[in-house]
Amino acid sequence: MSDARIIDRGYRVYDGVRRGPRGATQSLIKHTAQRVLGLRRPTRAKILPILTAAIAYVPAIVFVGVAALVNDTQVRTNVLPTYGAYYGFIASALVIFATFVAPEALCPDRRTGLFGLYLASPLTRDTYLIAKAAAVSGLLAIATLGPPVLLLVANVLQGIGPDGPGEVALLAIRVLAAGSVIALYYTALSLAVASMTDRRAVASAGILLLLLVTAAVSGTLVEGVGLPDWVYVFNLNVIPFELAFRIYGEPGNLPQLSTAALAVAVPAWTVAGAIVVWTRYRRLRVVR
């Protein structure tokens, strides 16, 4: 008996499910997250995402271990950071991600003409940007929410966390608020600069420059020229972490800067970044 088989490779009409614009948006979120993380890409594309995750989580794991091994309350208080101060340990991870990894979400699509192909699909410019922002902010949130949640859970389990369900719930809300604010802030900042160029390296340089220059100029204006403290709201490098301190009810590193100013400035910069991206993509000519 022969093993030969006839395999029909003729064209087949598709009559299955079509998921429409919502499905298209979900697919783009997943694809963007995979691309940013370097999945299905060369090994070198995975290095920075792994480094970011390591910087974000290793301190939390170490602190959980210290809390478990050290019973002396005095030592714990001196060694373990507050929730607000934890962001100081992972600031470099967030800056690395926002500067060198996140631009991958936007820049290559324009450089390679993929953006034009997306716009020839059920996606619109708006749903495209929503998907990109959701992917980047979702990944950033893993770094900004995960470690504090880990600390919170470990502390509660070891009986050194906040007392009572009410306090735990309040702290959980603060963790959620601080993590979300920082993730959205860096998403807007990173995508705003990335929307200006189709070169990822140029975008990375631009973001880094923006963070360094605003820090240097605002510091000089306040401490050198003597301008009022609220000028620190132009220090894009520190204001999200300062707002995180205030969300946790801690004074932070710039106590002279009012909480009200921070509460206005951080969302304002986030919205400004989003408007820049949206405006830029409204006007962007598609390569066809």
Add this chain to the structure above:
Amino acid sequence: MPTSVPAAPAVLVARDVVKRWGTTTALAGATVEIPKGVTGLLGANGAGKTTLLGMALGLSRPDTGTIEVLGLDPTTSGPEVRAKIGYSPEHHSLPPDTKAFDLVAHLAEIHGLPRRDATSRASDALFQVGLGEERLRPIGTLSTGQRQRVKLAAALAHDPELLLLDEPTDGLDPMQRDDMLSLIRRIGTDFGIDVILSSHLLDEVERVCDSAVILGEGRVLASGSLSSLKAGIGGWVVEVDGGGDELAGVLRQGGARVEADGRHLVVEDVAGPAPITTAIADLGLGLIRLEKRRLSLEDVVLDGMGR
């Protein structure tokens, strides 16, 4: 009892469409109905082809006029229209570090197919366009011809009702071009997908299309089936042994349109060959050749452009 067969609905209907980009008028009152089948969109650079395709995809709105694609208005139902369209752009730049298969599967997913169906159909589409092992190579390592096939597979994978192909043979060598045109023809006939093929090459439209739309300076110069387009400008080719100018004069007096080049004349707007033979006899000229003019699409285009 005979029953009337309703006419097949047009895949694209544009009425009095005007579109300006700044001070440049891309479309200046274009009105056209593109029927089912394979249709060529012909025109020189700047004729308005890409603008019309962009409007069909709902990516830009007409300043005035209306456009309808597959019975829907792309300006208000863009995502719904685009879900039914497969589009292959003119440019060749695709993500260089992505495998051909991954790109085609991803774009099928973006067009709404669930992951499993998208991967299955991506594999089929790449096979249909003739890509075998190459489908697992990064696109950056593929030749221009292979990239054109990847774009076509990406446009096909979600089983569109209408395929928009923008210069699909650009950058191909003669053999690849031949293969691509055969494939496009097969998509229109065997696969049952309507195709609008934008091209500036007359011979490829003539080879694969059932009908054509000729655009020039933002206007529709002519449209219809290839046979009707050619029939629209007929005429006669005449060769006499001398006196071509006199013959031309006589025929013009009779209302004919005549292009004379020495002994050779092209005569249009005459009621058959009789007025020509009569004029030749009256002038006492010797007739060497008299035959119906055989037209190429180029003649139709040039006629449409008034040349």
